[in-house]
Amino acid sequence: MFNTAAFLSFAFSMAATPGPNNLSSMSAASVSGLKKSYPFNFGVFTGVFIISLVTAFFCNAVSELLPKIKSVMLVFGAVYILRLAWKIYRSDAAVFDSKPVKSGFTDGMLLQLTNPKCCLYILVSMESYILPCYQGNALALVLFALLLASISLFCTLCWALFGSFFKLLFSQYAKTINTLLALALACCAAALFI
Numbered sequence: 704m705f706n707t708a709a710f711l712s713f714a715f716s717m718a719a720t721p722g723p724n725n726l727s728s729m730s731a732a733s734v735s736g737l738k739k740s741y742p743f744n745f746g747v748f749t750g751v752f753i754i755s756l757v758t759a760f761f762c763n764a765v766s767e768l769l770p771k772i773k774s775v776m777l778v779f780g781a782v783y784i785l786r787l788a789w790k791i792y793r794s795d796a797a798v799f800d801s802k803p804v805k806s807g808f809t810d811g812m813l814l815q816l817t818n819p820k821c822c823l824y825i826l827v828s829m830e831s832y833i834l835p836c837y838q839g840n841a842l843a844l845v846l847f848a849l850l851l852a853s854i855s856l857f858c859t860l861c862w863a864l865f866g867s868f869f870k871l872l873f874s875q876y877a878k879t880i881n882t883l884l885a886l887a888l889a890c891c892a893a894a895l896f897i
Contacts, residue, residue, distance in 0.1 A: 729862040
């Protein structure tokens with residue numbers, strides 16, 4: 704049976720924590736304004752959707768051929784999430800004072816090709832939550848790819864909307880916020896094995 708609460712908590716935790724998409728969106732909006740960050744955010748949506756589709760159908764094929772790969776993927780996924788949690792915990796406010804990156808549609812879409820957090824987000828979502836219940840159901844896989852991309856869009860838009868506020872907040876309380884975000888990610892890593 705599909706565990707909606709666990710899936711959504713994982714998806715929102717991964718999509719909402721600082722990463723290339725969110726920090727770039729926040730930076731673009733805090734410098735150029737919310738409206739000018741829209742092309743970048745919709746590029747992120749498109750990139751996540753494309754990667755979600757490719758990953759869904761690749762994982763579906765691999766899962767049918769090699770069911771034992773799931774455990775290996777979960778271990779690597781948990782290790783990466785813990786590494787990300789450690790990096791967030793160790794980071795300081797200086798990361799939020801960096802200069803803005805390009806913020807066009809193509810930049811947002813292409814960022815996904817080099818964004819390991821996005822790939823892990825999709826891979827773990829598919830292998831841990833979606834494929835065990837919807838393997839072989841192409842329509843469900845497409846709809847979940849759209850849902851994962853929509854969650855990413857929502858989170859990057861939230862980071863853009865509150866870009867100036869988050870920049871000030873993170874600058875003043877970086878260690879506390881990073882510790883809380885790192886603990887949330889560590890809980891996500893542990894939850895992969897429950």
